[in-house]
Amino acid sequence: MSNPSAVLEKTSAVAPKMAGILDGIQSPGDDRLPAWFRDEQRAAWTQFQSLPMPARTDQAWRFSSVGLLDLSPYSAAGSLSKTDGREILERSSELDETSGRLVFADDHFLERDVLSEKLRKAGVIFQPLERAMIEHEELFRRHFMSQPAALGSAKFSALHEAFVRSGTFLYVPRGVEVDLPLETFHWLHAENAAIFPHTLVVAEDLSNVTLVEHFRSTDPHRAGFACGVNDLIVGPGAKVTYICAQDWSDKTLSVQINATTVARDARTLNLHLGLGGKYSRLESLSRLTGEGAHSDMLAVSIGDEAQEFDARTLQDHASPRTYSDLLFKNALSGRSRNTFGGLIRVEPHAHFTDAYQKVRNLLLSDDAEANSMPGLEIMADNVKCSHGATSGQIDDDEMFYLLARGIPAPVARELLVGGFLNEVLERLPDPVLVAKLAALIAGKFARRAR
Amino acid sequence: MDQLIIQDLHVSIAEQEIIRGLSLAVPKGEVHAIMGPNGSGKSTLAKVLAGHPDYAVTSGSVLMDGENVLELAPDERARQGLFMAFQYPSEIPGVTIANFLRAAVQARLPEGEELEATDYYAQLYKKMDLLDMDRSFTSRSVNEGFSGGEKKRNEILQMAMLNPKYAVLDETDSGLDIDALKVVAHGVNSLRGPNLGVLLITHYQRLLNYIVPDQVHVMVRGRIELSGGKDLALQLEEKGYDWVRDDISEPALA
Known part of the structure; x- marks a missing residue:
């Protein structure tokens, strides 16, 4: 230096x-x-x-x-x-x-x-x-x-x-x-x-x-x-x-x-x-x-430049009537990378389990990369499980709708990315915390804009 | 006189010409209706005016108060005062109406000027009352889970907040029951005045009972084939679009 x-x-x-x-x-x-x-x-x-x-x-x-x-x-x-x-x-x-x-x-x-x-x-x-x-x-x-x-x-x-x-x-x-x-x-x-x-x-x-x-x-x-x-x-x-x-x-x-x-x-x-x-x-x-246990597992990542986020998760159901719900959302620009490897494991006696796993990647540049490896291992009967990982880009119609209202493209992008991530933040029970995290995310956008 | 002038407009999508030499002028202060059968290119015209990237203007011009609109990006057109109410408004998950409109209003302020939150909300609530919209709408995601009527009301709410010079309303009546139609028409009528020109695109005459136009134009196969006063809409209702189609072979009208 x-x-x-x-x-x-x-x-x-x-x-x-x-x-x-x-x-x-x-x-x-x-x-x-x-x-x-x-x-x-x-x-x-x-x-x-x-x-x-x-x-x-x-x-x-x-x-x-x-x-x-x-x-x-x-x-x-x-x-x-x-x-x-x-x-x-x-x-x-x-x-x-x-x-x-x-x-x-x-x-x-x-x-x-x-x-x-x-x-x-x-x-x-x-x-x-x-x-x-x-x-x-x-x-x-x-x-x-x-x-x-x-x-x-x-x-x-x-x-x-x-x-x-x-x-x-x-x-x-x-x-x-x-x-x-x-x-x-x-x-x-x-x-x-x-x-x-x-x-x-x-x-x-x-x-x-x-x-x-x-x-x-x-x-x-x-x-x-x-x-x-x-x-x-x-x-x-x-x-x-x-x-x-x-x-x-x-x-x-x-x-x-x-x-x-x-x-x-x-x-x-x-x-x-x-x-x-x-x-x-x-x-x-x-x-x-324990029976009736409930876990929400949430994550948001915002990658830019050469940042790499690497997440590995396990939802381990060791008791009947348990519930887990994982929602990870990632917005990637620049050359950033995101890896997700997640497993839902339902142990043999853990009947009547509900387990969900959802990963959504929003790719904001051609060079960004997302690899998702969702997984299920179910050894009990009578369970409700779903998992899915998708990657997509900003929807052209949504973008046009914002532009048609006079919102400049960079602001429109930020709004749409924020909207994409909001689904995760809104799972928080306290609106004060939702607003705080939204402000931290906006802070990163502002730094990037400079 | 200030007006929105469309001159000899030709538009193609995927090499197929959809608008074929359309000319039209909407003076500020007037409401003009465009009627036409399905597939005549009405909605394409609305999207082209708003700057939708899927459509290629091959020739012609669009002037708004003398300024060439076609040279402007969609967001610039909107900030210059052109508004389009969508036939099928997009749903924007996670973005509240309040934040969305706030960004749109903020974008119209001079560089460096911050929107005053209390004034903004006062304005917003006033316009929502006009459209009989509950205030809880402000914290809902834009159009997400809205009924057809709510979506259209939301379009008119945006128009009311953004004070356009010219507004193009694309099939704003479609999917509305009579009560919703009255609310939307009331909203539009309350915005009518010497500073706003409206281009009302519709398939049915019904809307024109509630928003009475100064002029009616009939669009067939990518052109305006017939223009007249508000009675023209009633004639069309009675005789159907075939009546105009049959007329097309005759010397140019309008």
């Missing part, structure tokens, strides 16, 4: 060259973390080393640009300068009204807006992972990394566990309803920083909570690597809405591994919004373990 920014200079001043993540866990490690945790990290590192890097010949990585997954440039970043921290905090607010907020940058916990007295008294825990593992060790250990990475990223899951040092622990006790959403921010900041954001949500019986996470880079063009895990454990009759809005820099590699376990009569809705990143992989597993 011929003209390095002031921010970069400051960063290098506080973050001297460190060993890369591939050099292993640096001893003595982070001594703020408990010994049992550090032992598990060392075991995870050994596991990481023993597993092969993904290859395109693996079905789980078919069509993926695995060549982009060179991890050698990245290292865990040092702490931030006070000025940088302050600037980041100023940028870390999206929702006007929340029940609480946590902000992290380069895996360092910066700040939180504390929960209300009422929620704390009700027993809600919303705190950085590194504190939860000490203050609530038993609860934390019961659930931490308890769900397998079943969709191809066992190696990245091990890497995550070896390096994770921060994130969010959210615990909602039985019957407690958290009225306003909780919000978190994870920022990539230093050049070539590697972060391992972890989110663990445990919602007990009949509780109700919404968590909105924002993954961002402070500089839209600075390289980084994010390897995150978000595990949602949803107890009987509980209701969890989880939104992950990803807007990394255009030089970020990311692997996000999501697993959701849905118990009897529980209801979850996950929405992953993909805006940024160079290569962004999302693995999302919904495991319906």
